[in-house]
Amino acid sequence: MGWRSVIITQHAKLTYSMNMMIVQTRDGINQIPITDINLLLVSTTQAVITSALISKLAQNQTKVIFVDEKNEPVTETVDYYPGARTMAKLSKQFSWDQDRKEKLWTKIVNQKITNQIMVLRNYHLNGQAVQDELNQLEVNDSTNREAMAARKYFLTLFAGDFVRRDGSAVNSALDYGYAILLASFNRSIAVSGYISYLGIHHHSEENQFNLASDLMEPFRPFVDYWVKANDQITELTPDIKYGLVELLNLEIKFNGKKTLLTNAINGYVQSCLRFLSEESKALPGMEMSLTNEVPNDALNDNV
Amino acid sequence: MRLMIMFDLPTETAQDKKEYRQFRKKLINEGFLMVQYSIYVRVCVTRQTANFLEKRVKKFLPQGGVVQSLMVTEKQYNDMHFLVGKPIVDVRNQSDRTVIL
Numbered sequence: 555m556g557w558r559s560v561i562i563t564q565h566a567k568l569t570y571s572m573n574m575m576i577v578q579t580r581d582g583i584n585q586i587p588i589t590d591i592n593l594l595l596v597s598t599t600q601a602v603i604t605s606a607l608i609s610k611l612a613q614n615q616t617k618v619i620f621v622d623e624k625n626e627p628v629t630e631t632v633d634y635y636p637g638a639r640t641m642a643k644l645s646k647q648f649s650w651d652q653d654r655k656e657k658l659w660t661k662i663v664n665q666k667i668t669n670q671i672m673v674l675r676n677y678h679l680n681g682q683a684v685q686d687e688l689n690q691l692e693v694n695d696s697t698n699r700e701a702m703a704a705r706k707y708f709l710t711l712f713a714g715d716f717v718r719r720d721g722s723a724v725n726s727a728l729d730y731g732y733a734i735l736l737a738s739f740n741r742s743i744a745v746s747g748y749i750s751y752l753g754i755h756h757h758s759e760e761n762q763f764n765l766a767s768d769l770m771e772p773f774r775p776f777v778d779y780w781v782k783a784n785d786q787i788t789e790l791t792p793d794i795k796y797g798l799v800e801l802l803n804l805e806i807k808f809n810g811k812k813t814l815l816t817n818a819i820n821g822y823v824q825s826c827l828r829f830l831s832e833e834s835k836a837l838p839g840m841e842m843s844l845t846n847e848v849p850n851d852a853l854n855d856n857v
Numbered sequence: 858m859r860l861m862i863m864f865d866l867p868t869e870t871a872q873d874k875k876e877y878r879q880f881r882k883k884l885i886n887e888g889f890l891m892v893q894y895s896i897y898v899r900v901c902v903t904r905q906t907a908n909f910l911e912k913r914v915k916k917f918l919p920q921g922g923v924v925q926s927l928m929v930t931e932k933q934y935n936d937m938h939f940l941v942g943k944p945i946v947d948v949r950n951q952s953d954r955t956v957i958l
Contacts, residue, residue: 557954563957586956587888590888803954
C-alpha cells in the first residue's frame, strides 16, 4: 500500500525502471519506488508517460489522475482486475440488501450534515439552519434533506450571494478538492475488489463512480473546511492545488482515534463495504471531527 | 521509520563479486537508497512495514561477509549529525507524504 502522493507540475518524462518511477525534469532525475506511490497527479499537459509505467502503477493499484489544459482533473485510471476482486464479491454487490443500503445512506447523510455543522462551528458561523434540516432527516433521506442542507450550508459558509455553480475560484477549488477525494475513494473501493459503477444512492448512468460518490459524502466538508480557510482566493493557483492534495494528510479524529484523512478513508470504505456485503452486522462507525488546531505540527507530514 | 542495511562483503573471487553485485542491485530494486558506500536506507511507513521489508531482504542475502540491519524512527534518523558533508537530496531520502516535482 502506497503512502505518497506525487504531483508532477512541469515538463517531465515519466518512465519505469527497476521497480521505480523515474521522473526526468529540467532539474534532474528523481526516482520513487512504485510501491510507495498511492496517487500520481500529472498536473500538467507537458508530461510524457510510458505505457510500462502506467501498467506497473496499475498493478500496484496506484491512482493516476490527468488534468486538462486548464489544469483541472479530467480523467483517472481505473484498474481492470484488482487482486481482491472475485465473482462472489461482485454477485454480492449486485444483490446488496435494499434495507442495508437505505440504512447506510441515512447514516452517511446524517454524518455529512453533522460534519457540515462542525465546519460552520469551526468558523463561528451559525449552523442552526443546517441543524434544522438534520433534525428532519428521514430514513433513506426520502425528503432529500441532504440537498437542502447543502444549499443552506454553502450560503452560510461562503457569504450570502454564493452560488455553487458559477465557475468562481472558490468553486473550482472545491471541485478540485472533491476530484482528489473521489479518486482516493475510487482507489479504495477498487482495492477492496468492488466495482465503482454500482452505488447505493447515486445511480447516474453516466457516472462511473456512483459508489464512491455515495461513500465520499461525509468527507466533502473537510475540503470545504480547507477552502474556507483560503476563501479570499481569486484564482486557483498551484499552491491551492497542492494544498488540496496535501489535505489527504490532514490529521482528523476518526472513531475516537487520531489518524490521517487518507487512512480514515481506507478504513471507512472497508467497513461500509463489509456492512453492505453482510460481513458485519453493525452499521460502520463514522464519527469524525477535526483535531483542535490548524495542522501546523511539521512532524505530522512525516511518517 | 527507516530501515538501514549496512554491509561488508568479500570481493576476493569472481563469485564474491557476483554476489555483491546481485545483493546491491536487489536492495536498489526494493527501493533502498545508497546514503554512503555500503549503507542503504529505505523509508517505511510503520515498524510493521520495516519488519516486512527486513524479511524480504533476508531472502536474498549473500553467503559470506557481514550484513547488518538497523531500524530507527524518523526522529532519530533526522537527528543524525553530519560532522562532515551534507545529506543526500533525493525523494527516497525524505518522508513527506506529498511530493511535488
